[in-house]
Amino acid sequence: MIDVIVFAISALIIIGGAIGVIALPNPVHAALSLIATFFGVAVLFVQQEAHFLALVQVVVYAGAIVVLFLFVIMLLGVDRAQELGVEPLAGQRAAGVAVGAVLLALVVGGLFLSGDPDRGGAVALTGQSGQVVPTVEGEQDVIQLARDLFTRHLLTFEATGILLTVATVGAVVLVRARGAEDLILDEPGTAQH
Amino acid sequence: MLLNQFLLLAAVLFAIGVYGVLTRKNGVLVLMSIELILNSVNINLVAFGTFNADVSGQVFALFIIAVAAAEVGVGLAIVLLIYRNRRSIDVSEADMLKG
Numbered sequence: 001m002i003d004v005i006v007f008a009i010s011a012l013i014i015i016g017g018a019i020g021v022i023a024l025p026n027p028v029h030a031a032l033s034l035i036a037t038f039f040g041v042a043v044l045f046v047q048q049e050a051h052f053l054a055l056v057q058v059v060v061y062a063g064a065i066v067v068l069f070l071f072v073i074m075l076l077g078v079d080r081a082q083e084l085g086v087e088p089l090a091g092q093r094a095a096g097v098a099v100g101a102v103l104l105a106l107v108v109g110g111l112f113l114s115g116d117p118d119r120g121g122a123v124a125l126t127g128q129s130g131q132v133v134p135t136v137e138g139e140q141d142v143i144q145l146a147r148d149l150f151t152r153h154l155l156t157f158e159a160t161g162i163l164l165t166v167a168t169v170g171a172v173v174l175v176r177a178r179g180a181e182d183l184i185l186d187e188p189g190t191a192q193h
Numbered sequence: 194m195l196l197n198q199f200l201l202l203a204a205v206l207f208a209i210g211v212y213g214v215l216t217r218k219n220g221v222l223v224l225m226s227i228e229l230i231l232n233s234v235n236i237n238l239v240a241f242g243t244f245n246a247d248v249s250g251q252v253f254a255l256f257i258i259a260v261a262a263a264e265v266g267v268g269l270a271i272v273l274l275i276y277r278n279r280r281s282i283d284v285s286e287a288d289m290l291k292g
Contacts, residue, residue: 003194011202018206018229021212027221034225037206037286041232048243052199057235060258065228065265073221076276083285093216100212107204111197122242145255153252160259167263171270 006047014040027073031066038062052142199240206233220272220282224265231261 013036020033038061045054149157206229213226235254242250276282 003280005196008196014202015205018209021222021225021229022209022217027219030225034228037229037232041236045239047194048239050239050243050254053239053251053254056255056258057215059224060262061228061232065262066263069221069225072272075219076273076282096212096215098213100208102210105202106209108201109206111200111204121208123252141248141251145251146250149251149255151250156256160256164259164263167266171266174267174270174274185276 003047007041010040010043013037013043028070028114031069031073034069035066049141051140052145074159077110194292196240196244199236203233203236203240206230206236218285219286220275220284221269223284224272226270227264227268228261231257 011061016033017037017040021030021037024030024033038057040052041150042062043055045051210226210229211235213229214223217223217226235257238248238250238254238257242248242254272282275284275287279286
């Protein structure tokens with residue numbers, strides 16, 4: 001019972017934060033509601049005994065990535081409200097609603113309609129009625145995680161390391177200033193110094 | 194807890210993220226919507242991993258977090274370049290390949 005209550009509260013936080021990301025006009029407010037979504041997901045991870053993943057979720061997502069977003073928003077000085085009334089492409093918002101609704105209907109329909117209706121929809125996906133029970137087999141989740149990561153998924157781990165290195169170098173090369181004039185990102189009239 | 198709870202929540206989060214990617218004009222907010230989509234996938238992976246009593250779901254979620262960090266780094270660098278060239282991060286204005 002307490003499981004369902006925790007799930008409901010964190011689901012409300014997740015969905016509320018996500019709606020804030022797509023609806024709030026100010027990018028800084030959108031970034032803050034993105035943090036709410038990340039924390040809700042971290043609560044779900046804790047609930048399933050994935051403590052290390054919850055830690056990484058908070059530190060990397062809510063910490064590093066959102067700070068990166070906020071840093072770029074502040075650096076570019078684009079933290080003013082987006083004009084929600086102007087549509088550059090005719091019907092873009094309606095098309096977005098339509099595509100999102102169709103995707104949601106497809107996934108939810110697949111969940112509910114494809115399985116044996118007597119035993120719940122997840123049967124089609126999993127072969128049995130879906131009951132998520134956290135399993136702790138005497139070992140901490142981080143030990144199990146590390147054993148799996150460094151044995152079965154070692155090559156993937158190395159490839160991820162290479163990807164991160166390439167992405168870091170690529171980001172630095174992309175935004176490197178070619179001359180001194182490129183260092184001034186603000187408009188001349190709006191510079192603060 | 195039923196597995197369906199997590200799958201439904203992730204489906205809703207995914208659809209919200211797709212809507213954001215399609216309709217947001219601010220490039221930074223488009224990247225944030227992509228983060229929503231990646232988080233919905235993480236919810237699914239961890240739920241399936243717990244369901245099967247297998248830690249592989251968590252390992253893949255960890256990889257997704259690392260790849261998301263790389264994606265945000267490069268994506269924000271591209272947004273920075275668009276701003277430097279066009280004095281705007283409106284993604285609907287970056288349409289020089291149109292035609």
